Amino acid sequence: xKVINVNENIFNKSGVTxxxxxxxxxxxxxxxxxxxxxSGCICSGNLTGILGPSGSGKSSLLNVLSGRIGFNNNIKxxxxxxxxxxxxxxxxxxxxxxxxxxxxxxxxxxxxxxxIEMAAILKNENDCDSNKIIDTLELTKxxxxxxxxxxxxxxxxxxxxxxxxxxxxxxxxxxIFLDEPTSGLDVYSAWKVIKTLKKLSESGxxxxxxxHQPSSEIFDLFDxxxxxxxxxxxxxxxxxxxxxxxxxIGYKCPDNYNPADYLLFILQTTxxxxxxxxxxxxxxxNDQLDExxxxxxxxxxxxxxxxxxxxxxxxxxxxxxxxxxxxRLIVVIFLNTLYSLIFLNxxxxxxxxxxxxxxxxxxxxxxxxxxxxxxxxIILTFPIERPVFLREYSSGLYGAIPYVLSKTIIEMSLNLxxxxxxxxxxxxxxxxxxxxxxLVVIFWLQSTVGSSLALxxxxxxxxxxxxxxxxxxxxxxxxxxxxxxxxxxxxPSWLRWIQYTCFLKYTINLISLEEFDNINVPGQKExxxxxxxxxxxxxxxxxxxxxxxxxxxxxxxYFLIKRAKDIQ
Numbered sequence: 001x002k003v004i005n006v007n008e009n010i011f012n013k014s015g016v017t018x019x020x021x022x023x024x025x026x027x028x029x030x031x032x033x034x035x036x037x038x039s040g041c042i043c044s045g046n047l048t049g050i051l052g053p054s055g056s057g058k059s060s061l062l063n064v065l066s067g068r069i070g071f072n073n074n075i076k077x078x079x080x081x082x083x084x085x086x087x088x089x090x091x092x093x094x095x096x097x098x099x100x101x102x103x104x105x106x107x108x109x110x111x112x113x114x115x116i117e118m119a120a121i122l123k124n125e126n127d128c129d130s131n132k133i134i135d136t137l138e139l140t141k142x143x144x145x146x147x148x149x150x151x152x153x154x155x156x157x158x159x160x161x162x163x164x165x166x167x168x169x170x171x172x173x174x175x176i177f178l179d180e181p182t183s184g185l186d187v188y189s190a191w192k193v194i195k196t197l198k199k200l201s202e203s204g205x206x207x208x209x210x211x212h213q214p215s216s217e218i219f220d221l222f223d224x225x226x227x228x229x230x231x232x233x234x235x236x237x238x239x240x241x242x243x244x245x246x247x248x249i250g251y252k253c254p255d256n257y258n259p260a261d262y263l264l265f266i267l268q269t270t271x272x273x274x275x276x277x278x279x280x281x282x283x284x285x286n287d288q289l290d291e292x293x294x295x296x297x298x299x300x301x302x303x304x305x306x307x308x309x310x311x312x313x314x315x316x317x318x319x320x321x322x323x324x325x326x327x328r329l330i331v332v333i334f335l336n337t338l339y340s341l342i343f344l345n346x347x348x349x350x351x352x353x354x355x356x357x358x359x360x361x362x363x364x365x366x367x368x369x370x371x372x373x374x375x376x377x378i379i380l381t382f383p384i385e386r387p388v389f390l391r392e393y394s395s396g397l398y399g400a401i402p403y404v405l406s407k408t409i410i411e412m413s414l415n416l417x418x419x420x421x422x423x424x425x426x427x428x429x430x431x432x433x434x435x436x437x438x439l440v441v442i443f444w445l446q447s448t449v450g451s452s453l454a455l456x457x458x459x460x461x462x463x464x465x466x467x468x469x470x471x472x473x474x475x476x477x478x479x480x481x482x483x484x485x486x487x488x489x490x491x492p493s494w495l496r497w498i499q500y501t502c503f504l505k506y507t508i509n510l511i512s513l514e515e516f517d518n519i520n521v522p523g524q525k526e527x528x529x530x531x532x533x534x535x536x537x538x539x540x541x542x543x544x545x546x547x548x549x550x551x552x553x554x555x556x557x558y559f560l561i562k563r564a565k566d567i568q
Contacts, residue, residue, distance in 0.1 A: 018044040018084060018174050018206050020065070025079035027057075027064055027231070034060045036231040037079075042208055044174065047194075047201040047221060050210040051260055052228035053268050058210035059102075059179050061228065065208075066177050067094030068394075095396045098168035102179040104160040105391040107313060108149035109320040112139045112163040115147065118309055120170040122397045128170045137162040137169075137196055146320060149384075158189030162196055168395065169200075176200060178209035187215055194218045216258045225260075229267045232277045249275045306398040310406035318410075325414075328377060329421070335369055336422045340429035347431035349521050356523040362430050363511050364484045367446065370422060371478065371504055374415055374447035378454035379471055383464045386560075393564040400561045404553055407455065415447035416440075434514035442514065445545050446507040452552035453503075459559040478504035487530040499532075503548045506541045509533045513541075 020042050027035040035057050042048045050058045063069045064077060067090030081090055106115055113134060120128040134143050139162055147163060148154015155163070161181055168176065178197065182190035194214075198221045201207040211218070225242065227234040235245060243253045246263065253262045270276065318325055343362035345351060389403055419440055427436055453474060461467035481491070481499040488499060499505050512533055516524050528535070 019082075020175065020206055020208075021080075021082045021085075022065060023080045023082075025061070025064060025081070026077070027060055027069070028076040028078075030074050034231050035064065038228075038231075038233045040226060040233065040236045042206060042224060044204055044206040045201060046206075046223035047198050048206075048208045048224040048226065049214070049219075049222045050208065050226045050228065051212075051214070051264065052234075053264060054212075055230075056228040056267075057231040058228055060231075061226075062099075062177050062179055062208065062210055065090060066097045066099050067091045068099065094394070096173070096175065098171070098173035098176045099394070100161075100164045100168055100176070100178040100181060101391060102181075102183050103387065104147075104157075104164050105387040106147045106160060106163060106167070107317070107385075107388050108152050108154065109146050109317040110313060111144050111146055112155065112159070112166065113143040114313075114316075115163060116166045116170060118313065119167045119392075119395075119397055122306060122309060123171050125170050125172075128172075130170070133166045133169050136199065137166050138192070139163060139166065152321060156189065157185050158192055161185065161189075161193050165193075165196065165200075173205070175206045176208070178207075180210050180212055182211060182214070182218065187217075191215070191217050191221075194221050197221075213264060214260050219258060219260045227263060227267070229273065229276065232273075233279050234263075234267065234276050235279055249278075251276075303399075303402055306402035307406050307409075310398065310403055311409055314406060314410045318414075324377070324381070328373070328418070332373060332418050332421055333425065335373075336366075336425040339365055339369070340426050343426075343430045345429075345431050347433055347515070349433070349519055354521070356521055356527065359515075359521075360512070360527060362426075362432075363515060364482075364508065366422065366426060366443070367504060367507050367511060368479060368484075370419065370443050370447050371450045371475065371507075373418060373422075374450035375454040375471065375475065378411070378451050378458060379467050380464060382455060382458035383461055383467050386458060386563075389560065390564050393560075400557050400564070404455075404557045404560070408452075408553065411451045411455075412444075412448050415451060416444050419444045419447055432515060433519050434511070438514050439511065442507060442510045445542070445549075446503065449503045449545055449548045449552065452549050452556070456552045456556045456559070459556045459563070478502045481505060482508050483531040484508065488532050489530070503545055505531075506544050510538065510541050510545075513538055 021040070023039045025035055025038040026033065038057075038061065050061060052058050060069070065081060069075060069077065081088055083093070110118070113130065116130045116133055119125075120130055134140055139159060142155045142159050146152065146154045147160060154160075165176075165178075165181075176197075181193050181197070185193065194209075194211075197207050197209060201223070214222075219239070222239055224236075224238050226236045235242060237245070239259075242259050242263070246253065246266075251263075251266055253259050267273075267276070339362065343358065343365070346355070346358040346362050348354065349359075389400075392398065393400060393403070423436065423440055423443065426432075427439070432439065454471075457467050457470060457474065461470060477498060479485070481488070481496075481502045482505040483499070488496060491499075509531060512528065512531060513535065516527070517535060527533075
């Protein structure tokens with residue numbers, strides 16, 4: 001099998017047309033046909049739209065052509081896809097296609113200029129002129145305004161969509177796919193986006209966009225259109241031939257009607273579609289073409305550069321979205337002030353009313369509070385941030401390992417800060433006996449493990465709601481099997497093993513050793529026995545917590561990569 005270089009052999013640098021062809025393309029998911037023997041051809045220099053009713057297969061066609069759908073037991077793809085006559089594997093070719101998703105997956109606290117410049121640097125596009133891209137996409141006025149989200153006020157929907165296009169433009173792609181770029185936009189904003197795509201196609205690029213019910217002004221901008229219905233090709237060709245073609249098979253578009261509106265209405269109201277489904281367009285393809293393996297474009301940015309930029313972006317996010325940190329700080333201050341008042345001087349062994357139960361209770365409550373404080377922010381924010389990672393990873397901006405490492409750096413720094421705040425509020429008021437700095441290290445390690453578990457949960461959950469609903473499933477056993485409320489020996493023997501999978505138990509063990517090992521109080525030995533604490537296993541407990549930390553982070557990285565490869 002011959003290996004060819006994409007940029008040198010498939011795309012002609014002299015400006016000769018880039019042609020994308022597909023023949024008898026069939027997509028079957030769980031024995032249901034989504035695309036049925038589709039064939040077609042589109043060329044650079046033209047703006048092509050895919051139209052059809054909801055569920056017609058528009059996004060599926062885009063995803064198959066761009067390699068956004070992988071093969072597995074439930075998915076079967078048949079047919080050939082070619083670039084300038086060379087057969088390609090779309091999964092290997094996907095990074096050569098700029099793909100703008102329907103949802104604008106952009107970092108909310110970055111600006112359009114920062115997003116475009118970061119993409120250029122991480123893709124090692126040193127010749128990229130970000131100012132030219134901003135001018136071309138008419139983003140000059142908003143280039144330094146944060147992008148925003150549902151919770152953060154930012155730029156408009158049309159400006160977000162053009163920013164998404166700009167991020168993909170830094171590598172000078174010859175093929176650009178867009179999934180419903182006008183979705184959710186008003187008529188003028190939608191027209192402006194399509195006008196931008198028209199300019200890009202006229203510059204010699206191949207632009208293909210699925211679009212839902214375009215207005216006459218927008219439809220008039222397209223050079224070619226593809227109509228789909230229930231996965232079947234109904235029409236593929238130039239816009240001016242639509243009306244004559246459908247007139248010839250008995251579907252006459254009334255004068256002064258938008259042909260797109262008329263045909264979409266026909267496709268949804270006609271019961272017998274035999275004539276509509278007779279479209280065939282196999283004249284572009286050569287059955288004798290050899291198969292080629294395409295070299296996959298690798299990321300160009302260095303490992304350290306990726307970590308550096310991702311960490312800087314996260315720091316900017318903290319600075320620009322101060323409310324999150326302020327709210328979290330207020331909660332930590334309030335709860336730990338409350339603990340200080342409830343457990344005031346409970347660690348003072350010289351007091352006449354000293355009670356080991358109250359002393360241990362202060363430790364247990366702080367450990368549980370620190371665990372929830374580390375887990376909750378990640379659970380609520382990461383599933384929202386994850387689509388940004390999936391889009392940027394699929395575009396080849398950076399790898400999963402630099403991404404997870406940058407998040408680890410930021411989370412560990414925040415956890416250390418909040419751990420210090422917690423102990424500054426409670427250490428002297430409760431009168432703990434252990435070393436302040438050792439307690440900081442233990443609580444910090446627990447918080448880092450907790451945030452790692454939250455990252456894993458966010459990596460496997462489909463959305464914020466599922467992540468929140470699954471949180472008790474992971475955290476409640478931590479409390480039940482830590483020995484805080486029920487002695488471990490009283491737990492049924494066939495369930496007792498679960499304690500060894502709970503990081504809170506090892507945290508309680510470490511804090512108890514630090515707090516009680518050097519003092520002599522009644523009931524200490526019984527406490528250690530009920531918690532199954534061994535005095536000579538301090539290093540082992542620390543090692544277990546570190547093991548949990550690495551295990552959760554590695555597993556999170558694996559699931560993130562898996563999701564990015566399976567993205568549809």
